[in-house]
Amino acid sequence: MEIFSLGFIFGAILGSFTKALADRSLTKVSFFGRSYCNHCQKQLVWYDLFPIISYLLIKGKCRYCKKAIPLEYLLVEVLMGVLIAWLFLQIIPTTFLTLSPISQSLKIIEVIFKSFVLLVLVSVFLTDIKKGLIPDRITYPAVMITFIYLVALTIYKSVILYFYLKNNTFGKFLLPPHSDYFFRHVLYSADPLISGVLSALGLGLFFGLIIILTKGRGMGGGDLKLAIFMGLTLGFPSSLVAIILAFLSGSIVGLVLLVIKIKRFGQTIPFGPFLALGSIMALFWGQQIYDWYLNFSKGSIF
Template sequence: MWYFVNFILGAILGSFLNVIIYRSVEGLSINNPPRSFCPNCKTTLKWYDNIPILSYIILRGRCRYCHQRIPIRYLLVELVMAFGFLIHSLFFIWQVNLILNAILFVTIAVIFIDLKIMMIPDFAWIIIGVVSIVDLILNGELFLRLISFVVVLSILLILKAIYKEGMGSGDIFLMSVFSFLLSLPFAFYMMILSSVLGIFFAYLRKSKVIPFGPFISLSGYFLYILDILIMVKYY
């Protein structure tokens, strides 16, 4: 039952995330208009056009009204969220399960929004901030986390002062809260891993500006799992 709840919750939040991604990228308000609409013909969608995963498959990836193709991203986000939540519930106790769900939500949001408009939404670091407080309550280690946070933040501010265009303030916020969540030494691994991945990505894309957000979130997500598995926390 718990596994099933996780799967459904993941699918529903994935559907909600698609709305957030679309509206953030287009610069629209998240809650106005309140109902989902087709980006092409602007028809307000009925509830049965909005069932996560199923509607996309039934409608064969097209709008019911104007038959415009719906990007595969919509299905992909819902599937990754649903199966991600399911896997978290299969392998981890419920506290870790919920924390990982929240980190995955942020990671997918940041991947699609930051790559498209080079901006990390505020809710990303706010959610990770809340998650890190929950993790602090569960696992303690306040002092080590504070050192981790201050050291990482200082390094980032120095880098920002040297290379003015290199990092946005969104990157700095996100990496700092992740360093409080992961604590030492994993915060350092996250910093190194996300920098290497980000620079490699920019090199492949031949672009000068680096969207660090997706790599910070992905590194944070995987290192949090690694930390749990290695340190055998919560047991």
């Protein structure tokens, strides 16, 4: 329960940042700097900055000009709160305090990184659904930060192993030149990096090809950059699961909209929101969905 509450509070705070990121990425306004009322431009005071609570206290109206603040602010804060609480529950075990400091640090690093991924995904979900855009101001830094994270994580794990072996009577003999044990484990630590880069290349090529073949109708450069981010963060097989879920949900929603005649045939709906949804599902359950599918397709029905 404590883990869930902690995650929810952290998520709700990230939620207000998510909304600001989505709004500001479509303008030239800096990502940093205090929030302000979109109507009267008055800067918010510190007690207006508590997520969810502040919104409820001022009953969804600006303290100064009384203009209604869109419900979207509250919804994004609650949504991020729930997602990140879930993430905390999935990653942080109840035995967290009894773990070694190194295991603890790895769990915290993972939770922070995945929270960042959710922040990016929910932001592009919002911008694409509202304006049909996936801003470079989000995807470029997101890809760069992810790449740096994956390299740093590989180095961190390798350095920990090196010093562990070096200070261990028997471990010394697993280091070069005695054995290739250490190098094999460095390669193993680099798995998320290698898998991420290869998946990013694969998805990049796949989306590039679709854009060329369809001459840019339906999918654009924004989707391509988001796909590269997905490959890098999710790796294999989760990024594949995310793409399949995106195409499945996209076609279902597309068909429904066509049937109820909101969209005419040939009109496009933005694909980014589906990519983001698929990625969020895959971030939580990518491996499980993949395993389930493999068991299913092996013919367990017969």
